[in-house]
Amino acid sequence: MTIIYNKEEIEIDETKIKNVKALVKHLDLIPSTILILKNNQIVDMQERFKAEDKVEVLRVVSGG
Amino acid sequence: MRKCKLCSSPTGIYLKEHRLALCPTCYPTWFEKQVAESMRKFRMLGQDEKVILAVSGGKDSLSLWQILSNLGIEADALYVDLGIQENDYSKISKEKCIQMQEKLGRKLYVVDLKNEAGGNIDEISKVYPKTCSACGTVKRYFMNKITLEHDYTVIATGHNLDDEVTTLFGNLVQWDEGYLNRQYPVIPAKQSFAKKIKPLIRNSERQVAIYAITTGIDYIQQECPYSVSATSISYKENLNRFETDHPGILRFFLHNFFKSRKKMQENNEIEEVELSECSRCGQLTLAEVCRYCKIKEKVSLYNERKQQKKD
Numbered sequence: 001m002t003i004i005y006n007k008e009e010i011e012i013d014e015t016k017i018k019n020v021k022a023l024v025k026h027l028d029l030i031p032s033t034i035l036i037l038k039n040n041q042i043v044d045m046q047e048r049f050k051a052e053d054k055v056e057v058l059r060v061v062s063g064g
Numbered sequence: 065m066r067k068c069k070l071c072s073s074p075t076g077i078y079l080k081e082h083r084l085a086l087c088p089t090c091y092p093t094w095f096e097k098q099v100a101e102s103m104r105k106f107r108m109l110g111q112d113e114k115v116i117l118a119v120s121g122g123k124d125s126l127s128l129w130q131i132l133s134n135l136g137i138e139a140d141a142l143y144v145d146l147g148i149q150e151n152d153y154s155k156i157s158k159e160k161c162i163q164m165q166e167k168l169g170r171k172l173y174v175v176d177l178k179n180e181a182g183g184n185i186d187e188i189s190k191v192y193p194k195t196c197s198a199c200g201t202v203k204r205y206f207m208n209k210i211t212l213e214h215d216y217t218v219i220a221t222g223h224n225l226d227d228e229v230t231t232l233f234g235n236l237v238q239w240d241e242g243y244l245n246r247q248y249p250v251i252p253a254k255q256s257f258a259k260k261i262k263p264l265i266r267n268s269e270r271q272v273a274i275y276a277i278t279t280g281i282d283y284i285q286q287e288c289p290y291s292v293s294a295t296s297i298s299y300k301e302n303l304n305r306f307e308t309d310h311p312g313i314l315r316f317f318l319h320n321f322f323k324s325r326k327k328m329q330e331n332n333e334i335e336e337v338e339l340s341e342c343s344r345c346g347q348l349t350l351a352e353v354c355r356y357c358k359i360k361e362k363v364s365l366y367n368e369r370k371q372q373k374k375d
Contacts, residue, residue, distance in 0.1 A: 032270055032307045043076035060273035063296040
């Protein structure tokens with residue numbers, strides 16, 4: 001399954017990473033600094049993935 | 065799946081810090097009410113105030129522009145074109161601001177840094193390694209200049225809760241009493257400094273991003289190339305690790321700081337700093353020459369040397 005992270009496509013195995021929580025853990029993300037979009041909808045930690053889903057990790061932290 | 069607290073529709077939007085689930089339809093209204101409440105709580109606007117908003121093309125400032133408009137507050141905006149070439153950063157961010165300006169039908173002032181200061185941020189970064197700090201200086205300079213020139217009474221900025229907590233943490237690390245004394249959601253007008261307000265102060269960066277997405281705001285998603293390695297980003301991420309383990313802790317931290325600062329102000333415990341006019345540009349400063357004029361001078365010297373090498 002392909003997900004978009006930092007505008008780049010990365011491959012994940014959806015049989016091992018079955019939901020948002022597992023994805024966040026796999027990518028070592030800080031939950032309050034990201035949003036996960038599945039098929040352009042914001043989803044929560046329990047949301048499960050299917051191979052055909054379009055998943056995007058959006059970083060919301062900016063600064064300088 | 066969770067259900068929206070207001071209409072019971074299934075939703076993936078959950079705010080752990082409020083233990084609140086909201087659907088994409090109810091979320092924007094809830095968020096706008098939060099911002100209105102912050103403005104009321106801190107008495108950000110008086111009657112007949114003329115508001116100008118500093119916009120960058122990012123989610124915070126563009127969301128705020130739309131929120132102010134939805135709340136019936138007519139605000140114009142200022143964009144400082146920093147001339148950042150990498151990934152067309154400045155070009156894209158300016159386009160996003162123009163799109164919002166057209167959508168809201170308000171005025172947008174565009175300041176071209178290269179024309180005004182003799183160099184863009186790419187050039188300033190060659191003489192100022194602390195580029196984010198120099199960038200902040202030039203933005204504040206033009207915010208105040210345009211505000212006064214066009215008779216606005218208030219400058220609004222899109223600083224959110226994460227920004228403020230990060231600044232507070234940085235000021236505590238440095239133990240900078242001057243900055244700590246000045247940090248508040250409303251900074252009153254003083255001499256020729258216009259009043260400043262931060263309406264998003266009680267809302268997290270994630271909450272603002274959800275607002276931008278649920279209302280379809282087209283903002284620049286890429287990070288400023290200069291801020292990628294900024295200390296503030298590192299602070300922000302690490303502070304958010306606390307937030308993950310203790311939801312609401314950042315809000316609590318900032319709230320208690322403001323409470324304590326308000327008390328200090330009421331007891332006249334905050335030392336007022338006397339400012340004088342910069343000998344070159346006339347803007348208020350602690351030194352004889354303000355920081356903006358010093359940056360301008362350094363850029364001018366850099367350009368002269370570059371020209372001499374070419375010749």
